[in-house]
Amino acid sequence: MVSFDELEEGYEIPPYIKGPITREQLVEYAKASGDGNPIHTNEEIAVMAGLKGVIAHGLLDMAYLIQAIVNWIGEDGELKDIDVQFRGMVRPGDMVHSKARVVKKYEREGKKFVDLEIWQEAVTPIATISSSYTPDKIEPPPDCSVKLYEAAYRGWLKDGQNVIVERKKEENKIEHTFYGVQRSIIGTAKVELFK
Amino acid sequence: MSESKYEKYIGMKFPPLTFEVTGDRIRSYARATDDLKPEFLDEDDSKLVAPLSFTSVYWITSVVSLGKFKEEGIIKDVSKLLHGGQRYEFFRPVRPGDKLRLHVEVKDIYVKNNMLFLVYDVPVENQNGEMVSKVTTTFIIRPGGF
Numbered sequence: 001m002v003s004f005d006e007l008e009e010g011y012e013i014p015p016y017i018k019g020p021i022t023r024e025q026l027v028e029y030a031k032a033s034g035d036g037n038p039i040h041t042n043e044e045i046a047v048m049a050g051l052k053g054v055i056a057h058g059l060l061d062m063a064y065l066i067q068a069i070v071n072w073i074g075e076d077g078e079l080k081d082i083d084v085q086f087r088g089m090v091r092p093g094d095m096v097h098s099k100a101r102v103v104k105k106y107e108r109e110g111k112k113f114v115d116l117e118i119w120q121e122a123v124t125p126i127a128t129i130s131s132s133y134t135p136d137k138i139e140p141p142p143d144c145s146v147k148l149y150e151a152a153y154r155g156w157l158k159d160g161q162n163v164i165v166e167r168k169k170e171e172n173k174i175e176h177t178f179y180g181v182q183r184s185i186i187g188t189a190k191v192e193l194f195k
Numbered sequence: 196m197s198e199s200k201y202e203k204y205i206g207m208k209f210p211p212l213t214f215e216v217t218g219d220r221i222r223s224y225a226r227a228t229d230d231l232k233p234e235f236l237d238e239d240d241s242k243l244v245a246p247l248s249f250t251s252v253y254w255i256t257s258v259v260s261l262g263k264f265k266e267e268g269i270i271k272d273v274s275k276l277l278h279g280g281q282r283y284e285f286f287r288p289v290r291p292g293d294k295l296r297l298h299v300e301v302k303d304i305y306v307k308n309n310m311l312f313l314v315y316d317v318p319v320e321n322q323n324g325e326m327v328s329k330v331t332t333t334f335i336i337r338p339g340g341f
Contacts, residue, residue, distance in 0.1 A: 018229060025227070032220075032227035034255045049274050058278045063228040063248035066283075070247060079247060083282035083331075187280075 002076040004105060004112040004193040011102045013116075016068030019095035019123075021056050026092070029060050056090040061185055065120055068098035069189055077193040080113075084187035088122060095123040100189065112193045120185035126178045201269070201304040201311075209260045209299040214253040218291040221245045224252055245289040250319075251281075253289075254330045257299045257317050261334070264313065269304075275340025279312070279333040286326045294322040302331065311336040 026040050035057055038045040046054045062084055069079050090096060097120065104115040168175045218240035225235035230246050237243045264270040289295070296319065303314040317330040 029227045032223040033252050035251075059248070059251040059281065060228060062281060063230070063246075063251065066246075066248040067228070067230055079285060081282070081284045083280070085280040085333075086278055 001195070002073050002193060003195050004114070005195075007102055007105060007114060007193070009102050009104065013068065013072045013100045016064065016071065016098040017095060018064045018098070020125075021090060021092050021094050021096065023054060023092050026054060026056060026060075029057055033057065033059065035059065051089070053091065056092075056094075056096075058086040058185075061086075061090050061096060061120055061122075064096055065098045065100075065118055065185060065187075069100055069116065069118070069191065072100070073191060073193070076195060077114075077191050079189060080192050081190040082118070082187065083189070084118070084185050086184070087186055088182045088184040090122045090184050091124070093124065095125075096184070097121040097123060103188075112195075114191045114193060116189040116191060118185075118187050118189050119183055121181050122184040124180040124182075126180055201306070204264075204269075204301050204304050207301045209257075209263070212256050212259070212297040212299065214256055214295045214297065216245065216253070216289055216291055216293040216295065218243050220252060221249060221291060224249055240291040243291050247283070247285055249289060250283050250285075250328050250330060253295050253297065253319065254317060254332070257297050257315065257330075257332075260299045260315065261313075270311075270336055270341055272340040275337040277335040277337060279335040280331075281333075282331040284329040286328060287321065289321075289327055293327075295327060296320050309338050311341040 023041075030036060030041050037057075039049050039051060040046075040054055040057050043053055046052075062082075065084065066079065066082060069082070073079065098118075099120065100116040100118040102114055103117045106113055106115075168177070218238075221243055222236055222238075225231065225246055228246070228248060230248070232246075234242065234244050235246050261270065261273070261276070265273065270276070298318050298320075300316045300318075301313070302316040303312070305312050313334040313336065315330075315332045315334075317332065319327045319329065321327050
């Protein structure tokens, strides 16, 4: 339950993860939403428009952010206002992480409101490498991480984007997956809480 | 100097647009956005309600208003157009059978950082004259497109 009294400024809602985005899904969204702009569905046209291939609809990404907030509040409140800026492109293959943090809570005319800072991260898998796992050495060799860092710049990432590494141990192997992370949406939202 | 060319458009209103909500539109939208709550998918239209983000579906009809700026030579190359931002204020739920009226108004138009910003307000009312939502959209036209 989300309760006004218990909610603290700085609280971050549970991350809401969708994806990976697929081309089929963009075609389906284009039909369902009525947004026929071909940069979302046609590779050739997207490239001609100066993109590196089709990109997801900003409003699809925004829909995920709305779901993240609505699913968090459940029956305990209502989303009243959401204001976003589209800052980065989301592409097929990306995971989309929607996030929100409480910045202010206040009462007005007998109603309880919470202001949220909201954002979305597009997480792009760049490369996965496997190496033999030995318990005393689980870090990838240094030269290897340099190579993967270069791979991050295959035209998919811009300056200032972060690279995160996820390590998975499986039997006698360890898998290192490198992801590029960028903020695709930033914004604010206002929620009314009933309790 | 160049600002005055745009100022006259601020406050301009377009003829209202209409959008009739159907159960099929709601269900197919919920599936396409992977928003699979029973109230968004019910085969019985009388139990169906639209997800909040369905606002995007009726809002998109207002994009025709960009044609006016193309006609007037304000926008020269539509491929330079970016969707910069979107704001939704929600007032009432939307259900099948609702006949929505969209009132498109130019809220602001200005040049900043060598790009043209076009801001629309779109208040939306239902068949009972009740406010359903208000959408504010920012389009950005990149250099060379205006």
